[in-house]
């Protein structure tokens with residue numbers, strides 16, 4: 001058995017080398033299938049990990065309140081929330097309504113003003129989001145401060161700005177620009193803190209805190225003549241066990257305050273990631289579709305090449321059968337060939353997928369999760385498909401009478 | 410018990426109006442140790458008969474017993490094992506695999522026996538030495554003359570030490586020196602107790618055989634035992650017709666056929682004409698049944 005397989009392997013490699021172009025073309029189908037499966041599994045797993053890490057940081061006792069009516073039902077409803085959550089805003093009275101609700105310990109409003117930032121270093125204007133918030137930001141968001149301090153509730157918070165990690169390097173060339181100044185809507189602010197780099201969730205509704213600067217919400221309102229848009233309010237509750245009850249109470253009170261109009265959405269722990277989850281579901285669905293199609297195409301490609309290979313060597317099959325090769329021994333030669341083709345294709349697919357994932361890591365916010373299990377699964381399935389499809393033409397050839405095979409010159 | 414026993418074996422090609430009756434109810438017994446020459450004009454079914462005896466093809470009707478076993482009842486794997494172990498087939502067109510060296514070609518049947526690579530090459534090399542081709546081991550078939558390729562093909566047929574050698578016009582593509590070489594090799598195989606069947610158009614080569622079977626239109630028309638070393642009686646009658654081209658060759662054989670006591674003016678037909686036509690009718694009926 002072993003000897004025959006070795007001889008078959010050598011012959012298979014020789015044959016495939018002789019028809020390099022054809023072999024490479026055949027492998028392409030398998031390469032595409034394996035690449036797409038591994039890449040998309042890597043991305044969805046990676047995004048899930050990132051979202052999980054972020055929600056874990058938010059804590060189970062935090063409720064998120066967003067303006068607008070968001071349908072959390074299906075995949076497509078979920079996708080619709082992207083645009084909506086940007087519209088609408090909360091008023092100062094909404095903030096007080098929430099803070100007066102029993103069970104709420106801390107209210108963290110997030111507002112945004114337009115206009116960008118002028119760096120004190122080069123005097124140039126940067127289109128960086130300015131977020132107004134309160135001193136509770138680091139505690140509620142689980143965000144640590146790398147250098148300096150976040151502004152506190154005393155009057156000393158006036159004219160202080162905190163920079164996100166990426167915003168700091170955009171605005172200033174020096175490593176730790178504490179004490180430098182920036183100008184926002186004509187007013188100078190002193191850099192008093194720099195946040196540590198926080199993990200970013202791709203496709204998330206939130207703004208990228210790494211690329212933003214933070215001032216106190218009251219100053220933001222003053223600067224923007226009370227038009228700073230409060231686009232999100234986080235409410236910390238007394239305990240994780242109470243969160244659900246508090247969320248219901250918030251719902252009731254806000255409904256009353258808004259005159260019965262349900263123009264806001266309350267997300268409890270876990271629901272925060274639903275939007276992202278829906279996209280992941282859709283992606284997984286797409287992967288399965290893409291992978292099935294490319295596997296099928298790959299399989300048919302291998303079948304085609306094996307058909308040509310078998311037809312080309314029909315006379316040789318006849319000679320081998322006349323010399324005493326059994327049907328199975330003839331078939332095995334071609335099975336080995338199909339296996340070499342699909343294994344090589346699958347390995348090439350792993351290499352391409354790994355390169356893509358590396359590229360994603362380097363050039364995007366997505367951190368794909370490389371998993372050997374996905375690699376093995378993708379390879380296994382495509383090799384099985386390749387070998388089964390590749391053996392069909394050989395099976396027909398192997399069953400012929402020696403003389404009928406010999407007549408093909 | 411005969412080594413080979415054919416009972417009313419027929420072979421049909423094609424269907425409908427294009428049906429060809431290549432073998433017409435042939436019955437033949439061949440014993441172990443015989444050296445048989447098959448003669449007859451082109452298209453009379455010699456190759457078809459050799460293929461059926463060599464298990465490369467199957468009869469449409471009739472029974473074939475090899476070593477007392479019904480061939481029709483063999484599984485494809487059993488048939489392949491018999492081809493591998495007991496039959497050596499030599500083709501007129503050599504049928505060497507062109508991208509393999511002579512040595513690899515000769516070693517091929519041993520691969521299917523599961524022999525190790527070194528042992529395979531050693532055995533094949535020894536066999537090539539026996540046929541005087543040792544110095545050409547690493548040549549490719551395209552680098553050799555016809556006679557040399559046929560010697561290598563004989564080495565390949567003999568490498569598994571088969572009991573039955575079937576050669577379909579082994580000298581058909583060779584000059585007289587090549588023919589002599591090939592026939593001497595077959596004689597040697599025969600002397601060691603093996604059975605040899607060969608097809609030829611050359612009456613001269615019947616000297617090597619101890620029995621000559623004459624065919625025409627898919628039937629055996631004459632079956633003559635001869636002494637080794639002598640040209641067969643039937644073949645001798647056509648000796649003085651010079652033949653140089655293949656057409657002449659065929660014409661020569663045709664002349665030989667008409668010169669046969671049992672054929673020419675048909676004074677002694679082995680089977681009565683009535684019986685023969687009745688048999689043909691049976692075959693045709695069987696064919697019809699097969700087609701419907």
Ligand SMILES: Nc1ncnc2c1ncn2[C@@H]1O[C@H](COP(=O)(O)OP(=O)(O)O)[C@@H](O)[C@H]1O
Nearest residue numbers: 422423429431450451452453454455456457458
């Ligand atoms: N594959 C085939 N299909 C149709 N007819 C065939 C085939 N092989 C042989 N024949 C026919 O069968 C007859 C016998 O052929 P063959 O056995 O090759 O004769 P020989 O070897 O005596 O020249 C011929 O008439 C030939 O045309």
Ligand SMILES: [Mg+2]
Nearest residue numbers: 455456457577
């Ligand atoms: Mg012939």
